Amino acid sequence: MSFKASAIRFLMKIVRPGAAAACMALFFKGLVRLVPIRKQTAARNLEIALPEKTPRERGAILWKTYDHLIWLGIEFAVLQRDPRLALDWVDFENESALDDSKGGILLASHVGNWELCCSRLAQGGHDVTAIVRESRDEGERRVIAEMRARAGWKFLSHKSPMTRALAVLKKNAFLAIMPDQHGSSAGIAVPFFGLATSTPQGPAVFAYLTKKPVIPVYIRRIRPFKHVMRVGEPITWEDTGDRARTIYGITAAVNREMERMVREAPDQWLAQHKRFKEHY
Secondary structure, three states: OOOOHHHHHHHHHOOOOOOHHHHHHHHHHHHHHOOOOHHHHHHHHHHOOOOOHHHHHHHHHHHHHHHHHHHHHHHHHOOOOOHHHHHHEEOOOHHHHHHHOEEEEOOOOEOOOHHHHHHHHHHHOOOEEEEOOOOOOHHHHHHHHHHHHHOOOEEEOOOOOOOHHHHHHHHHOEEEEEOOOHHHOOOOEEOOOEEEEEOHHHHHHHHHHHHOEEEEEEEEEEOEEEEEEEEEOOOOOOOOOOOHHHHHHHHHHHHHHHHHHHHHEEEEEEEOOOOOOOHH
């Protein structure tokens, strides 16, 4: 078993809400201050996304993004003891907006506790399958998959055949996608915070093929083990009669929604990801 996988399993065994979780968070915060992973990448991303902020303000936000990731891990580890805790931890403001048997494409992001977001949907009885990017580390990949399954997730690898994702939508269930990471060679160059960068086109392709709605889902932490979640207005788009042009237009609208999610809670954004690889 890899070191990462062993560390995750150890964390699940010892962490508890309250003083134990707070002490664990303080330990990791101290560690991160000594070795801030991808600090330069995070700082550059925040500079691109928040040009109106001063360097000092962005610096404060940067350190909060690390604190957020620490609490994300702790919360998801604690959730393994009782997945139903997601119902207590998350105030879902307009959950009834998902009471639609026709399903759709749920647009989530790496803002807030995205692991808890899908867990809350699952524990709330919503038929949701998430498309996920898996770790290259086999041990880490296995333990995270176990954690997600225990929390009630249904998920597909982003490398799975498209037909499996389409099957989810065809049975009028929800397909959850987080398209805010770099799209690599499979993506298309679409503006994100003013910079054209490769963006996953999955939500647009699925919307184009199935005519299902693209529905944004927001989640953010109020304090440890307390979150608020809401459903946004479905993204509107027009079929131009040209497939490539239509998919580009939907993807641009998706990126604008992703920008709103980041601006709402920049201190809970995964800024450490190399989102703008073409521009570093």
